[in-house]
Amino acid sequence: MSQLDLKLLVAPVTLAMADRPRVKVGFEITNRSAAVIDPKAWDAVLLVNGQRAPAWDLTVQNGVHDDTWTQLPPNQTLSMSWPLGEALFEAPGDYHLVLQLAGSESKVDVRVTP
Amino acid sequence: MTLDRGVREWMHGSLRATETTGTPGKRSQTDRLSAPAGGERISSGDRSSTALSGTAWLDGVLGFADGTTSDHSGECNCAGCAAGWAAPRGDGEDPAPATVPVNEVKQGTDTSGADPAAAQSPAAPAAPTAPAAPTLPGQAPPQTAPPQAAQNGKQPTPAPVVPPPRTGTAPTGDAAAAPPPPPPTLTSKTRKTATGGADVRTTIAVGEVVEFTGSASGTWTATGGTPAAGAASTTFIWTAPGAPGSVTITLTVGTQTVTKVMTVIAPSSIAMVVSSQHPLTAGTAGVCMVTNVTVGPATVSFGNVQWLEVPGPATNVAGYFTKFSAATLHHNPNPNWVTWNDSNTGPTDHASWHSLTGPYTPGTFQWDVPNKYRVTGSGAAGTEFTTTHQLFAMTDNAGTMTVSKGGASVARTP
Numbered sequence: 030m031s032q033l034d035l036k037l038l039v040a041p042v043t044l045a046m047a048d049r050p051r052v053k054v055g056f057e058i059t060n061r062s063a064a065v066i067d068p069k070a071w072d073a074v075l076l077v078n079g080q081r082a083p084a085w086d087l088t089v090q091n092g093v094h095d096d097t098w099t100q101l102p103p104n105q106t107l108s109m110s111w112p113l114g115e116a117l118f119e120a121p122g123d124y125h126l127v128l129q130l131a132g133s134e135s136k137v138d139v140r141v142t143p
Numbered sequence: 144m145t146l147d148r149g150v151r152e153w154m155h156g157s158l159r160a161t162e163t164t165g166t167p168g169k170r171s172q173t174d175r176l177s178a179p180a181g182g183e184r185i186s187s188g189d190r191s192s193t194a195l196s197g198t199a200w201l202d203g204v205l206g207f208a209d210g211t212t213s214d215h216s217g218e219c220n221c222a223g224c225a226a227g228w229a230a231p232r233g234d235g236e237d238p239a240p241a242t243v244p245v246n247e248v249k250q251g252t253d254t255s256g257a258d259p260a261a262a263q264s265p266a267a268p269a270a271p272t273a274p275a276a277p278t279l280p281g282q283a284p285p286q287t288a289p290p291q292a293a294q295n296g297k298q299p300t301p302a303p304v305v306p307p308p309r310t311g312t313a314p315t316g317d318a319a320a321a322p323p324p325p326p327p328t329l330t331s332k333t334r335k336t337a338t339g340g341a342d343v344r345t346t347i348a349v350g351e352v353v354e355f356t357g358s359a360s361g362t363w364t365a366t367g368g369t370p371a372a373g374a375a376s377t378t379f380i381w382t383a384p385g386a387p388g389s390v391t392i393t394l395t396v397g398t399q400t401v402t403k404v405m406t407v408i409a410p411s412s413i414a415m416v417v418s419s420q421h422p423l424t425a426g427t428a429g430v431c432m433v434t435n436v437t438v439g440p441a442t443v444s445f446g447n448v449q450w451l452e453v454p455g456p457a458t459n460v461a462g463y464f465t466k467f468s469a470a471t472l473h474h475n476p477n478p479n480w481v482t483w484n485d486s487n488t489g490p491t492d493h494a495s496w497h498s499l500t501g502p503y504t505p506g507t508f509q510w511d512v513p514n515k516y517r518v519t520g521s522g523a524a525g526t527e528f529t530t531t532h533q534l535f536a537m538t539d540n541a542g543t544m545t546v547s548k549g550g551a552s553v554a555r556t557p
Contacts, residue, residue: 092477116470
């Protein structure tokens with residue numbers, strides 16, 4: 030059983046192409062163990078329609094962080110989102126997003142209209 | 144005239160008065176009333192009628208004023224008066240020397256020759272002969288007698304002495320008797336220790352907290368920061384403003400003030416040192432460094448300051464990296480503010496791209512990252528203070544990569 034709860038955050042999930050700049054995509058990781066853990070959020074992988082998303086890699090693997098990124102207390106949640114709509118949704122259509130981390134997965138379906 | 148200057152002048156004036164007369168603030172009066180009169184008269188010898196000879200001097204000594212031994216009828220015949228020695232000495236001991244007509248000589252003499260202006264002006268003491276002019280019984284000393292009354296022969300009512308205008312700032316009355324307390328002093332100490340500076344310093348960080356201590360309780364004001372004023376106290380806890388500049392702290396104790404100018408500075412630099420690297424998949428291109436970040440200068444503590452990287456596009460995109468869209472290479476940093484610790488460090492920076500697929504060819508791209516600061520809790524939008532440059536490069540067809548930022552750099556071959 031995983032020590033953490035993983036949730037993929039996408040908002041909104043239905044949008045027009047023109048709305049992509051305001052789409053936020055992120056994660057929420059909650060420590061369900063009794064000890065402080067390193068959630069290794071930078072190791073989370075986002076698959077978009079089955080393909081690894083390099084924009085997500087470059088985003089989650091860079092940045093200034095505080096201690097919660099490496100020392101998440103019990104029952105505490107680490108959460109962050111970025112404006113990745115333009116990078117992840119290049120054209121109108123349906124997108125199936127899967128976030129994977131430490132054996133956990135979280136899925137979200139997104140519809141982008143012209 | 145500033146208070147400091149007034150105090151200095153007063154002290155200087157007091158010292159001179161003490162050296163001269165023994166009593167601060169009375170120098171000008173006693174100068175006019177003492178030495179010139181008797182001294183001149185006795186030595187000049189032009190007062191033959193009051194010169195002592197035979198037994199006539201006894202009249203004066205015994206106080207016999209019968210007019211038989213002298214022509215000073217009805218007047219004091221004491222030798223002191225006759226000789227003019229009884230004039231106020233001006234030694235400062237007389238509480239009101241100018242109002243007591245001690246020098247009651249008996250021979251009437253026209254005082255019109257005395258310059259009334261000179262008599263009343265401390266800057267122009269009477270000529271040597273003028274003070275010798277005798278006055279009528281009950282007449283005020285020459286320096287206060289109305290000239291017209293003296294001329295018409297009437298006995299003028301003693302006029303109150305008009306103190307000469309003071310040229311210094313010496314206090315009068317009780318203040319003269321009790322010197323004011325020394326000017327207050329002011330010290331300061333920062334709440335947080337800077338790694339490269341003492342706690343007692345006048346250059347401080349934006350948002351830095353300083354404790355001021357006065358030598359005496361008083362009210363406080365600050366031209367910037369918070370609070371802008373403090374109630375009467377010996378201490379004043381103050382937080383520097385969120386923008387750089389100079390702030391004057393003023394302590395007011397009674398009528399005296401003391402100030403201290405604090406120079407408030409913003410962050411100006413960011414430096415990074417590699418602290419670790421995450422393990423990456425063998426055979427796959429990628430590079431990673433985690434750095435400890437320090438904000439400068441170290442002469443102040445930015446422990447009450449937050450840091451934010453500003454998003455922006457990738458530039459100098461070339462070679463291998465041109466296959467990615469601009470949106471993919473866009474820099475999306477942590478959107479949340481992070482806080483420095485008291486030693487100007489604490490946050491870490493992760494600069495990496497863990498996994499890139501082949502085929503590999505040389506290429507580059509970079510992020511020019513504006514950095515903002517703000518005082519913790521201010522909620523401000525922040526102010527840019529420096530730009531860091533994060534450069535990615537693939538240097539060969541084997542997928543060797545480098546990443547550098549803020550003075551730190553690493554390289555990795557798959």
